[in-house]
Amino acid sequence: xxxxxxxxxxxxxxxxxxxxxxxxxxxxxxxxxxxxxxxxxxxxxxxxxxxxxxxxxxxxxxxxxxxxxxxxxxxxxxxxxxxxxxxxxxxxxxxxxxxxxxxxxxxxxxxxxxxxxxxxxxxxxxxxxxxxxxxxxxxxxxxxxxxxxxxxxxxxxxxxxxxxxxxxxxxxxxxxxxxxxxxxxxxxxxxxxxxxxxxxxxxxxxxxxxxxxxxxxxxxxxxxxxxxxxxxxxxxxxxxxxxxxxxxxxxxxxxxxxxxxxxxxxxxxxxxxxxxxxxxxxxxxxxxxxxxxxxxxxxxxxxxxxxxxxxxxxxxxxxxxxxxxxxxxxxxxxxxxxxxxxxxxxxxxxxxxxxxxxxxxxxxxxxxxxxxxxxxxxxxxxxxxxxxxxxxxxxxxxxxxxxxxxxxxxxxxxxxxxxxxxxxxxxxxxxxxxxxxxxxxxxxxxxxxxxxxxxxxxxxxxxxxxxxxxxxxxxxxxxxxxxxxxxxxxxxxxxxxxxxxxxxxxxxxxxxxxxxxxxxxxxxxxxxxxxxxxxxxxxxxxxxxxxxxxxxxxxxxxxxxxxx
Numbered sequence: 001x002x003x004x005x006x007x008x009x010x011x012x013x014x015x016x017x018x019x020x021x022x023x024x025x026x027x028x029x030x031x032x033x034x035x036x037x038x039x040x041x042x043x044x045x046x047x048x049x050x051x052x053x054x055x056x057x058x059x060x061x062x063x064x065x066x067x068x069x070x071x072x073x074x075x076x077x078x079x080x081x082x083x084x085x086x087x088x089x090x091x092x093x094x095x096x097x098x099x100x101x102x103x104x105x106x107x108x109x110x111x112x113x114x115x116x117x118x119x120x121x122x123x124x125x126x127x128x129x130x131x132x133x134x135x136x137x138x139x140x141x142x143x144x145x146x147x148x149x150x151x152x153x154x155x156x157x158x159x160x161x162x163x164x165x166x167x168x169x170x171x172x173x174x175x176x177x178x179x180x181x182x183x184x185x186x187x188x189x190x191x192x193x194x195x196x197x198x199x200x201x202x203x204x205x206x207x208x209x210x211x212x213x214x215x216x217x218x219x220x221x222x223x224x225x226x227x228x229x230x231x232x233x234x235x236x237x238x239x240x241x242x243x244x245x246x247x248x249x250x251x252x253x254x255x256x257x258x259x260x261x262x263x264x265x266x267x268x269x270x271x272x273x274x275x276x277x278x279x280x281x282x283x284x285x286x287x288x289x290x291x292x293x294x295x296x297x298x299x300x301x302x303x304x305x306x307x308x309x310x311x312x313x314x315x316x317x318x319x320x321x322x323x324x325x326x327x328x329x330x331x332x333x334x335x336x337x338x339x340x341x342x343x344x345x346x347x348x349x350x351x352x353x354x355x356x357x358x359x360x361x362x363x364x365x366x367x368x369x370x371x372x373x374x375x376x377x378x379x380x381x382x383x384x385x386x387x388x389x390x391x392x393x394x395x396x397x398x399x400x401x402x403x404x405x406x407x408x409x410x411x412x413x414x415x416x417x418x419x420x421x422x423x424x425x426x427x428x429x430x431x432x433x434x435x436x437x438x439x440x441x442x443x444x445x446x447x448x449x450x451x452x453x454x455x456x457x458x459x460x461x462x463x464x465x466x467x468x469x470x471x472x473x474x475x476x477x478x479x480x481x482x483x484x485x486x487x488x489x490x491x492x493x494x495x496x497x498x499x500x501x502x503x504x505x506x507x508x509x510x511x512x513x514x515x516x517x518x519x520x521x522x523x524x525x526x527x528x529x530x531x532x533x534x535x536x537x538x539x540x541x542x543x544x545x546x547x548x549x550x551x552x553x554x555x556x557x558x559x560x561x562x563x564x
Contacts, residue, residue: 014114017243018102020261024245025095030088031071032061036078044074045341045405046349046381050248050266050290053087053410055341063087065246077382090411091246094120098244116242117195125414126195128242129165129235132202136170136231139209146209146222147172153305156252156264157236165235167305172208173226182437183313186429187230187306188337190267190389192237192247196406196417197337201229203422204429216458216558220541221433224501228313234267234302246410248290250300255287263287265294268336272298272307273391277350282386293387307392310334318356318398325356326398328440333432334393339406344369344428344480345379346402347394350386354378360440361400362484367443368402369480371427377483379403400439404428434555437503445554446476446491446522446546453530453542453559461562464537468530468561470496470512474546474554475523489548491524497543498535501556512544535563 030053035041038057045055045062051070054063063084066074071081094117101115118126127135140149150169157164173181186204188197208227211218221227232238240247249255249264256263269275269283275297276283283293294300298307318326346361348354355361355378362376369376379385390401407421435442454469455462462468474494479486494512501507515525530542540561547553 017114020245021095025092030065030084032082032084033064033074034061034080042375043381047383055408095244114243117244122413126199129232129238132198132231143209145175152309154301155236156250156301159301170205170229174222177223181226182331183226184333184433184436185228186335187233189238190233192234192241194339196339196412196421198231200425201231205229216560220558225436265300266291267302269293269387270300270303271387271391273395274350275387277386278384282350282384310392314397314399316397323356330398331437332399333436333439334399334401336389336403340408341405342374343405344374344376347390349379349388350384352380364439364443366479366486368428370478372424375483376480442555445552446474446548447478447554448544448546448557449473451544451557451559458560461564464563465533470528470530472526474526476548477522488522489550490522491519492547492549494526494546499540501543532563537563
């Protein structure tokens with residue numbers, strides 16, 4: 001099987017995992033780091049992301065796995081440290097549950113006796129690598145006109161004949177509609193132990209594919225845009241993390257010893273354009289460190305596969321100098337989904353100066369943060385970080401790049417994931433798919449939040465010739481202003497299009513009116529009439545958008561219109 005993850009000797013692998021679990025179970029280097037203020041806490045969550053296990057902002061502390069040097073560094077920034085006894089006890093209990101299940105499997109003669117953390121109650125909502133791949137393949141198999149499952153390279157273990165996985169992208173678009181479409185690229189699970197990331201992106205894929213033809217926004221997105229999803233960016237490492245290990249890096253045995261819990265390279269410090277750009281402060285040259293950057297820029301096969309694929313999606317639209325901005329009309333968005341510190345981040349992370357497209361990145365970042373209620377900020381922490389994934393997309397190509405840090409905890413329960421993390425962040429991904437055509441422009445404009453058609457015209461339909469009333473709402477205030485305030489304006493205009501979206505040549509706008517008679521507020525109810533006399537029998541798409549007083553058009557929201 002092309003994506004089977006077992007290493008050559010299942011017995012030796014099982015013994016190695018059990019030894020590693022025992023080592024991790026007895027570790028005592030986990031601390032509560034009480035922060036002096038929230039700004040310092042969020043900067044620490046960026047700079048010490050490799051050590052972060054929980055972010056408890058409301059309770060005043062982070063939980064971090066730290067060595068003595070890192071303890072001293074945080075104390076210098078005003079952090080007070082205490083042993084995280086509750087977390088260590090919880091981790092020990094979880095590992096013992098996994099070990100108990102593994103012993104039962106071994107006694108029953110199962111060929112792969114190691115239990116997964118996802119076998120434990122409260123964690124079963126997270127798909128394994130194999131389940132993720134099977135779900136993606138099933139989407140492509142059941143809807144081949146909408147989804148394709150593309151092999152873009154090999155993981156380190158597969159490249160070195162140690163089992164491993166294909167690196168695969170799930171490409172989503174309506175292939176029956178040709179043309180050069182705007183492209184959204186999302187990668188997840190680059191750090192193996194961040195459990196919530198790949199399931200969220202897989203859920204986004206399901207929303208798009210299963211919603212096609214029944215959800216108007218999912219339909220127009222797939223008709224007009226492309227979505228590319230690298231669900232498992234670090235599948236070898238993810239398989240280690242599934243065993244209960246707090247595994248972050250890939251599994252390259254050339255680094256830190258073949259049997260070490262700390263072996264491998266941090267893939268999110270290995271990207272080419274900004275590799276070791278800080279001269280050692282933004283990543284580590286120690287192979288046993290959790291931020292080890294690898295032996296050279298882009299040395300790891302997982303990073304090589306991602307970079308090569310991204311370069312096929314977008315042309316280089318940014319100059320060679322740090323201060324060169326991409327044109328405002330640049331198309332495309334790259335999102336790297338991480339956990340767990342409730343942040344929305346954008347470049348630069350290897351220097352404190354804003355990126356040349358910084359104001360536009362900030363606007364879109366604040367829009368994403370409106371949906372998930374996370375803190376939006378530039379990705380510079382207490383220290384710089386280098387070799388990160390935005391190096392290929394924004395640093396090299398000028399494409400808008402963001403990191404979203406999901407949730408609060410390594411031990412994120414399924415109830416928290418299903419009730420909070422998934423629904424809020426799914427809306428952020430949907431918004432990204434809407435504005436990917438012009439991400440440096442469209443987020444500045446107002447959003448159409450509601451579109452309703454009278455007489456059940458969107459569902460059961462109306463007889464041909466019926467005059468349908470469209471009502472809706474437009475607003476220019478959907479920004480998260482927890483870290484600075486985004487300028488907003490009054491709504492000045494709204495319009496709809498039938499079947500042909502506004503960016504297509506020949507599209508015909510029909511003006512909508514303010515329900516109260518005048519466009520003079522930042523949130524407006526809108527209304528208008530749709531004549532169905534000239535429409536063919538069948539299902540149509542109605543695209544609605546609005547403009548603010550500064551002339552900025554916002555994202556489209558759509559509704560079906562069915563003519564009987």
